[in-house]
Amino acid sequence: MNASSPDGPLISLSGVTRTYPVGGSHVHALDGVDLTVRAGEYLSIMGPSGSGKSTLLHVIGLLDRPDTGRYLLDGRDTGTLPDREQAALRLHHIGFVFQFFHLIPRLTAAENVALPLELAGVDAAGAAARVHQALAELGLEDRAGHRPDQLSGGQRQRVAIARATIMQPGILLADEPTGNLDRHSGAEVVELLEELNGRGIALLVVTHDPVIGERARRRIRVEDGTIVSDNGAGS
Amino acid sequence: MKTRRQARFALRAVTASRLRSALMLLALAIGVAAVVVLTALGEGARRYVGGEFSALGTNLVIVLPGATETTGGPPPIMGVTPRDLTVQDAIALSHSRAVERVAPVAVGIAPVSRGSREREVMVLGTTHDMLSVRHLTMAAGRFLPPGDPERGDPVAVVGDTIRRELFAGKNPVGEWVRLGDRRFRVIGLLADTGRSMGTDLDQVVVIPVSQAQALFGTPGLFRVILQARGRDRVEMAKADAMRIIAERHEGEADVTVITQDAILATFDRIFTALTATVGGIAAISLIVAGILVMNVMLVAVAQRTPEVGLLKALGATPRRVRLLFLWEAALLSLAGAACGLALGYLGVAAIGQFYPGFPVAVPPWAAGAAVAVSGTAGLAFGVWPASRAARLDPVASLERR
DSSP, rough: OSSSSSTOOEEEEEEEEEEEEEETTTEEEEEEEEEEEEEHHHHHHHHTTTTTTHHHHHHHSSSSSSEEEEEEEETTEEOOOOOHHHHHHHHHEEEETTTTTOTTTSSSSHHHHHHHHHTTOOOOOHHHHHHHHHHHTTTTTTGGGOGGGSHHHHHHHHHHHHHHTTTOOOEEEEEEEESSSSSHHHHHHHHHHHHHHTTTEEEEESSEEEEEHHSSEEEEEETTTTTEEEEETOO | OOOHHHHHHHHHHHHSSHHHHHHHHHHHHHHHHHHHHHHHHHHHHHHHHHHHHHHTTTSEEEEEEEOOOOOOOSSSOOOOOOOOOOHHHHHHHHTTTTTTEEEEEEEEEEEEETEEEEEEEEEEOOOHHHHHHOOOOEEEEEOOOOOOOOOOSSEEEHHHHHHHHHEEEEEEEOOOEEETTTEEEEEEEOOOEEEEEEEGGGGEEEEEEHHHHHHHHHOOOEEEEEEESGGGGHHHHHHHHHHHHHHHHOOOEEEEEEEEHHHHHHHHHHHHHHHHHHHHHHHHHHHHHOOOOOOHHHHHHHHHHHHHHHHHTTTTTTHHHHHHHHHHHHHHHHHHHHHHHHHHHHHHHHHHOOOOTSSOOOOOHHHHHHHHHHHHHHHHHHHHHHHHHOOOOOHHHHHHH
16 A cells, blocks of 8 residues: 555554444444554454454454444545445455455456456456466466366465455455365465565454464454454554 | 446346346347237238228228218207218219219118029129229129119129129129029129128129119118329319219208228227237336346345445445446346347248238337337336345345355
8 A cells, every 4th residue: 555654554443333233232343442553564353253353354444334433544534435435445455355255156267356457447458467467476377267166265265365456455354264265275375365464465364263363473352342452552 | 347347247147147037038028029019910900901991992082871960959859861862963973073983882682592592692783983993803704884873784793702602613704693583694703802891892792773772672872982083182072072962952961971081091090099009018018027127136136245245345336336237137128128029020020921911010119119118127127126236235245145
């Protein structure tokens, strides 16, 4: 991300709450979260099921709006932005990697990777070149014309990572990226994500797996919607 | 996303769910084909009637006894009997400069017999001019001879059915038949023309009008058919007819004069209205098809909810998501309309093959209207599902698997 304020935080949450109505009562998925993330940081977010770690990731990814509190993305207050501008921020500054890959089954690997470029209106020739390069970097050039059901789980997740990074975002959000992979493929995917982080992209990984969580330089633990531990807070 | 890419993306989505798309296509195609075929039948009926009327003759003016105009006041107790329209009236009508030919017509039913064979037939009493006025053609012999309409020899011209039933298919010219208690010599055989405006000319016996009046014992004519000297003289002939009859009937024009054009125009209006009605009824099937489009699109949105969530996560605006689904509806509607047109024209061609005499034809407005209605229905019923997709919450959508 071309940070407009190089010294300021990339992500800044303060007093963020998010409640969901569940069966007549309200569940605090996030309850007064303060979090600051700088450009290029590597964070793991861990916690038990229902602790709010996924909601935290969704709020950071602008898929969910906080009920109260402030979220500054690269210095911009996102709370007042209309849907259209939030969509533009997601397109250009945020990449998502999901547990279940979320590739569109009827499109080839190359077409799946090209989706953000098409949304951004990049011309076909330029898009094709970028997709080819991205797939080549991940060793998937011979899989470009394959549909997702013709790919292994690890390959699918690598295609999804190519799609998440094709717009060269400053933030990569991964929600249980290895949750649906065997140990070997999972390790490959984590190495790939860490390699991308090494090139300067901020990486936030939500995971159950302590082995993966421990790899991050900064580890955050979320319980009952609040951050209970953060080994890099204020650093 | 550029328009072409949106269309391609939608096309991929449409072709990915083949059965669903095929069903939707079928529904729209049947609707469009129904509009095309039904309006083509209506148009064919209109042309058929128009053709029949033209075959009756050209620039005809028909004089009927009795005025149809309504008069005020209470109805007369005894009822008003109009004066008969007579052969003398017909002769007087021929004096108009606008009139080229006059054919008086007397009609009745009488038994016709030859030897032991007998049947009831329609007897048409008329004159020589009837041949050209009604565009009749002869298969053998000749038509009634020209001459004084008030005198006529006992001669008859018969239709083809009479030939088959009374003469066992042999040439009847020169033979004798009995009509009621009179004997007539057959001098001609009408060509097999089939039905013409409800009168089956194959089943009639044509005799001189004076003989018919004697046979039925009445001087009154069924009608007088005038042929004007040209299309521009039709109105003049009509006015002259009213004037001449009024002069002859003590100042009262107690006849009804109708022109062929007026009848044709009336039928034309009736059949055009009929065609529009039938087309409208068929269009209802298009609305039904449109509702099916909506149903199918709603299923598509439900099935592809995670995809919508993904597109939103990738940065698609609600507007873009809506457009993608509208593109799908539009593509399906267009394809359905195209299939329907092909199906409809095929059906019309098939009808034309099986009934070569029926001038079935698709009115140009109907094809256009069918496509417009199906396109509008497809799009209109696609709006709601597309908006639903656009409003989906990305987090909840992504979690649906």
